[in-house]
Amino acid sequence: GAVVSQHPSWVICKSGTSVKIECRSLDFQATTMFWYRQFPKQSLMLMATSNEGSKATYEQGVEKDKFLINHASLTLSTLTVTSAHPEDSSFYICSARPTGSHGYTFGSGTRLTVV
């Protein structure tokens, strides 16, 4: 089946630094990828939609200058959390929908802890 590879699976960084998270579609091309954030005991909240070769679409309330998204190829999307703060600590998950598939495939998630 379709696989979305996400890494790192966890990262600890100091406040004020930047962290990059990568998502790759391994056996299909993903013109669109979705980035979600999940706080403890809460549901997944869509942050942004990443579009290959064009600007990402951000959901209301998500700072585009803080959460930089790059989708430079049909198989790779990256999310960079810039100037991270402790309140950015969360579980970040990407997903994509393979052409012809009914469901969305999710990456394994990245646990970000900002100290």
Place this chain on the structure above:
Amino acid sequence: QKEVEQNSGPLSVPEGAIASLNCTYSDRGSQSFFWYRQYSGKSPELIMFIYSNGDKEDGRFTAQLNKASQYVSLLIRDSQPSDSATYLCAVTGANNLFFGTGTRLTVIP
């Protein structure tokens, strides 16, 4: 974002019983509905999808959709301890998924 509501639970059922999970959604234009299972610390995994009114069965799982009532449910028959997880209802928007808050299910051995 679209509203998708679920009872957060926790829902506890004994092993072998039927677990019933419910979800309502606000957008009448929604076309596709999904149930995902999420274990603690893991990303969601797809259990079932349903597009048409009525029931859809897959093994121990049955999804039920009623578009007039804007209601979708998931039944788990012969519940097993390994079914203990958070179940997320998801509804498609234009080209993405919107999730409910999830229902935590515990199956008691």
